[in-house]
Amino acid sequence: TFVAGQSASVRDVAFSATGFVTGTVKRASGGAVPSARVLLRRSTGATAEVAADSFGAFRFPVVPQDSYTLHAILPAGGATTPEVPIVVGTGVQAPVALVFSPFGSITGTMRNHGGQGLTSCSAQIVVSGTSRTTSCGAGGTYSFADVPPDTYVVSVRDHRSQAVLS
Numbered sequence: 001t002f003v004a005g006q007s008a009s010v011r012d013v014a015f016s017a018t019g020f021v022t023g024t025v026k027r028a029s030g031g032a033v034p035s036a037r038v039l040l041r042r043s044t045g046a047t048a049e050v051a052a053d054s055f056g057a058f059r060f061p062v063v064p065q066d067s068y069t070l071h072a073i074l075p076a077g078g079a080t081t082p083e084v085p086i087v088v089g090t091g092v093q094a095p096v097a098l099v100f101s102p103f104g105s106i107t108g109t110m111r112n113h114g115g116q117g118l119t120s121c122s123a124q125i126v127v128s129g130t131s132r133t134t135s136c137g138a139g140g141t142y143s144f145a146d147v148p149p150d151t152y153v154v155s156v157r158d159h160r161s162q163a164v165l166s
Helices: none
Strands: 018-026 037-042 047-051 057-064 066-073 084-088 096-099 104-109 121-127 130-135 141-147 153-158
Touching: 018 037, 018 066, 018 084, 037 057, 047 057, 057 066, 066 096, 084 096, 104 153, 121 141, 130 141
Parallel strands: 018 096
Antiparallel strands: 018 057, 037 047, 037 066, 066 084, 104 141, 121 130, 121 153
């Protein structure tokens, strides 16, 4: 309500029956996972999502009291942490640690028929409809880090001849 001559009104709002959820997203080695997507799913099926900061930390500030599951997804997509069940109440909530299973890497070298590494190429890995692409480095080398265990199709394209090898 405004009174005559008043241009603004301030009201304090308090959320009742809410808590918060905080935590970190880490690799199995203990390193932070910046920009991981963190999903909070309520028992009703409603979801909320935040991105982890540069230290892997995340926070859901106003969360209604209820039962939830929480998990994280790698920024590049694909791998997820196991779901962690939590119950949100009022008061202090213990931080939740979301930890990815150990990952591997895929590396290789694209060479021409004479054995020389190609510098104008790109490599792609595909699994379950998800793909990642990288450019070849010096000597035709390519590398994919943070690759969860699975079976992948690897394709390499020579940009000069447009040949694709899988």
